[in-house]
């Protein structure tokens with residue numbers, strides 16, 4: 127069996143769906159707001175994805191090593207919990223997929239019967255993963271869906287009657303604001319059957335200097351990753367942002383528990399975006415909010431599960447208790 131890449135349209139699987147219109151619309155709406163903002167999902171063009179891969183390898187960015195430790199420690203336990211009958215392994219936002227490979231290899235080793243569906247907004251990541259799995263594990267049934275999470279999940283619902291196990295790793299859930307987190311989890315619940323599993327990575331609250339280091343790495347890769355969003359608008363939308371006229375700024379909000387990423391205009395300037403036929407005015411030190419990375423309390427994680435229709439099966443943590451992979455089961459009363 128070899129992997130197939132689908133590109134998802136709003137209504138159907140379509141071979142030539144182009145997300146440029148969505149990007150244009152979100153930039154137009156976001157830069158017109160009083161508090162300017164652009165959704166973080168637009169970080170992940172080819173350049174952004176390559177920079178993110180470098181971030182995950184940087185010693186200041188503790189999240190990846192913590193989650194790799196958790197998955198390596200508990201992979202057999204996870205295989206035993208979910209693998210009793212054939213299932214669909216569905217991953218939201220796999221990135222370069224090194225974490226999931228630990229589980230996939232364990233599942234193959236244990237001869238579990240499963241398919242693997244990847245949903246990611248970055249076509250670049252999906253193409254690389256398909257090529258790798260086709261080469262290294264040609265027996266694996268693999269489907270890659272190039273889509274936003276919300277649309278991709280809907281597609282799963284219409285096609286599968288098997289037990290599902292959804293992976294949402296890396297604390298990518300932390301990029302949603304809290305209201306959207308609950309809407310997303312309830313939407314996910316709606317698309318799943320009673321007894322299905324989800325495994326969600328949550329980065330826990332910790333000393334603020336550790337957080338600040340992780341999002342301001344000593345080699346400036348996170349800075350370049352954030353500024354790439356401006357370069358992407360230059361490349362794809364015909365904007366004229368100058369990198370030397372913006373700086374990257376990270377702040378931790380103690381009340382909400384979120385690291386927040388901003389791009390800050392260093393002077394008064396007017397930006398033209400050709401494809402939007404629009405100009406945008408920036409005052410000195412005006413910012414664009416580009417990402418939330420929420421950090422969680424265990425009570426908050428329990429509340430998310432309980433209020434959106436899941437029960438917590440087990441919380442798996444790393445040895446430093448920095449990170450949790452929380453295994454949930456869908457509860458539906460009949």
Ligand SMILES: C[S@@+](CC[C@H](N)C(=O)[O-])C[C@H]1O[C@@H](n2cnc3c(N)ncnc32)[C@H](O)[C@@H]1O
Nearest residue numbers: 167170219220221246247248273274275295296
């Ligand atoms: C923070 S990275 C995490 C990657 C990987 N799961 C990890 O733990 O290292 C987020 C991943 O989700 C994808 N992504 C971000 N926003 C998305 C969205 N709204 N819909 C679908 N994929 C998205 C990105 O392309 C990237 O692969």
